Amino acid sequence: MTIKIEGVLVVEKEMPKKGETFGDNRDALGLGLWNQEENKDITITADGKEVTAHKLVLAARSPVFAAMFESGMKETKENKVEIKDFSHDLVAAAIKLCYHHSLVTDITLNNKMALLQFFDKYDIQPLKRI
Template sequence: MLVVKSILDDLIEKGGAGDFVILAENRQIRINKELLTIHSPVFDAMLKSDCVEAKKNEVTIKDFSYDVVKTVIKTIYHEKPPQDATIDVMEDVCRFVDKYDMKTIK
């Protein structure tokens, strides 16, 4: 399990291997689109629509920091938040989770 976590963390830190890009603070994080839509009906609706994000397989998040988005993605992959996340980041993670209706993370 530790090796898998290390590999996933390494993928996330290096931009990852995924078919969807989330941009935050001009930095990209890749994630598997299906995994993202399983966790968020908001992203699911967005990616099933005819919007530009669905066509480009990319969304820009302007109201959350890169660290917050990265923490959410790590939580999706590991099913729990990283232990090194700060209180401030976790407060914003809660806001992100609420905004994108990520009930599986709450």
């Protein structure tokens, strides 16, 4: 007897609250870092709106960001990056996805396509599977 099942399994988790103990949760680092506003050291601007992040997280996900931060470019000195070719909402979603997939929900097909373009431009390989 063979049973074939096709579909998508979705697991919902609550996001940990700031300062919460995470135990053995492997996802805790990204979520914990995202919740620590005071330690974020780079500001990403798009459409005149800002998103803050950790250089280390972005550099770990993207060799493009890593090269930008290591090169001594204006962005590194000023701790600001302006992204002109993507909307603020898309940039914010992409930055959140660098931390953890649960930070962005309800991604439409159009947004997935735009995120794929962002991930391609900034060479964020692991997130291209979303």
